[in-house]
Amino acid sequence: MSQTIADRLNQIRVNIPPQVKLVAVSKYTTTEAVRAAYAAGVRDFGESRVQDSKIKQTELADLTDITWHMIGSLQSNKARQAIAQFDWIHSLDRLSLASQCDRLIQELGKSPKLLLQVKLAEDPHKSGWTEAELLADLPQLEKLQNLDIVGLMTILPLGLNGDQAYEVFSRVGELAAKLRSLGWANIQELSMGMSADYAIAVKAGATMIRVGSQIFSGY
Template sequence: MTIASRIESIRLTLPPSARLIAVSKQVSSDYIRQAYRAGVRDFAESKLQEAISKQQELKDLPDISWHFIGHLQANKARKVLESFDLIHSLDSLKLAQRLDRLASELEINPQVLLQVKVVPDPDKFGWDTDELIADIPALVNCKQLKIQGLMTILPQGLSDGEKLAAFEKTGDLAQIIENSSSLCLPHLSMGMSNDYPLAIKAGATLIRVGTGIFGDRIY
């Protein structure tokens, strides 16, 4: 299948409320152009330098939107703020407060998602559920940040039932936060190539698909 045909097949499964994010890490700029020509406008990267290089190569494409989905290191925070339209991987209060200070210096209001671990996973970054709820008052005080929702990455080895339950728990957590604070969280970034249909059932609004669009990566 071509990139365009894969995109069309995925689009046929998406409700109007779900936006397709093409995970373009370790994918050539030519492949990104093919996805763009097929109608995709949102692309996600996890490495800052790789993303900046592609952004330069693709700066002729109008309306393209760049998403950061990798672990955000504090020493690269300023450049990430300057280079991306939405940061999916804000994973701690300390980092949020750093981004808030930098955003104030840059006079910007970056859009961010809070990365949460609804299933315990020592290999993943992000808040545990109870920790995030406890940190919400401090996060509300990060006035420069536009907190738009939650992001989750599930651990390997879960059954479909366990995945669906975890995605639903993420949606429930967003509702709890909205009901107990001034935050409005319209977005749930969850679901990847192998499980995005389950995420959609649970209300995902941002679907992160890499292999399902570009095929297997060549490392």
């Protein structure tokens, strides 16, 4: 392989400001590759399957300062495990799941940081709140006192051009600002942008990007 994981990380870091958190999406790679990224300075890693990530987390338990991010769709029957295993959950995508997590967090005594997944462009293959749905559910969400909701997450539909991607990402930022104006002051994080579009997301105000293939492809 001509480029090391460290080389690839350096190329990404050149394109993002230091305040943007890079979450290295490790869901398809090996623990050895995660260790290489860790050695190159990465501390935030993203996984999408609860059971697979448990194995990886166990094998990497000696790296005690890793922050683990759940970035995949969260099934109700995996919510308890996810809360126990992850420091961040990016994919809180419906009110029923939020209510379940509220109960589990109180029961388990562990409170990961949570992002509300929103869908601001039509896409039957993606989950998440539309803006209207989220605004309608705010009163119910406000009653869930155990949730540490700190921002929004989105995944773009396939096939958007650069201008279209920028528009959707910008709308996520505008929605976050609207939520802050409605009293949700903790909505500060914007998790948006992946390997193909993270540069556009950063221009639109992303505070966290989720990059996998550009770091780990071939490893």
